[in-house]
Amino acid sequence: MSTFFVTGTDTDAGKTLVTSALLYQARTQGLGSLGLKPIASGCEETPEGLRNADALSLQAQSYPTVDYATVNRWAFAPAIAPHIAAAEVGVPLTAVEVAEHLKARLTTRMEARLDSLTLIEGAGGWYVPLNAQESLADVVKQLALPVVLVVGLKLGCLNHALLSARAIHADGLHLAGWVGSAVDGDFAAHPTRFAATLARLHSSLNAPCLGVAPHLDAPSAKTVSAFLSVAPLLSAPPQRRAP
Template sequence: MYFITGTDTDSGKTLVSSALLHAAEGTKIGVKPIASGCEQTENGLRNSDALALIAESNIKLDYQQINPVAFKPAIAPHIAAKQQGLALTAQGVVDSLPLTELEKADFGLIEGAGGWRLPLGNGEYLSDSAKFLATQHQVGIILVVGMKLGCLNHALLTQEAILADGLTIVGWVANQVDPDMAYQDENLATLTQIMTSEFMGYVPHLSNPTAKQAAQSIRFTKAC
């Protein structure tokens, strides 16, 4: 089972998560425990990231099991929760997950929200949920680096934070979010030198990205 985090919002976590699910063999499921920016539908709030994971999963559950915490405003989840009088906690996020199905699957994936230190409120962070999962359920961390100006700093700081939390990054993926990034090759070369975990691949900028396209650029050999 894996927890996918990113260097920032819009780093490409969902694209990489969908690609990993697409490439995985056997039974597979991806979940998105917290999502903001959801659309109101006749069936309730729906999030495009969660729907993308559902599309690449062959273990089918009710939507609320895939995305248990959904907010309509595209704002920080802890602010949206406060507006609704809800309390988000790290353990609560873990308890909301369909852990039985995730553990039974040949490939189980949990996509985070925002970056590693996404606030939940009251001094708790989504990274605390990831720590619970890593220690209690042997969940490995995969880091998505959004390739744009500033990514070297963001990648290093995120790596340092994850390692400081006592967790292991099993791999990282470079995802080109800025098609006009200057010196992209040189930045990628620097990243491959300063990142300490397995380099799983570089996803180029895609005009209309699909999980199938992105999967062709990712390789993953480690198991957790």
């Protein structure tokens, strides 16, 4: 089983679309797939309880099928930073608790003996807080997971991408790959600038590029998967956390 944590250069970098597309591609190759988003804010009230659109997208690309609670354990209604949303409803978040929850989900997957891809999507960028002392990065460090970075391609993304990659490395974790995500249609409409930005990312990020998700009017996991390659993740050797 191959497991990776997916982070972004910032909020709305395209993490969910990229994660869903990679899971879709794994499914089309006959593999099991599991998308997890343990913490989600901006959820809507439904007859079944709070539901998050991103988590539902990951659930839809998970095979064999899983229930919503498996994908999204902590769901908050306000569309604000998770630690603030959690504090407003009196639900403490700790790195240990989130890591233990994910360990249980991964153990269940391993016991099923599935040849599968599991992608755990974060919330926002690398150092999104969980509480006053901890961030989601502390969860990834406890699990020693390799990381996929989704770069939202727009003005300022080079700084965001290089800082994120440096932070991941400084935390002793392996950057297994990155994906460019054309979130800004105006930025993508300038081919020379767009190409120059991608060229700098290729030369500066010491990790394979899994592809570039284009700016589409109606993107879907299926359409975007045609522009990505999950192969580098599936063929990557197990990575251990640096000392």
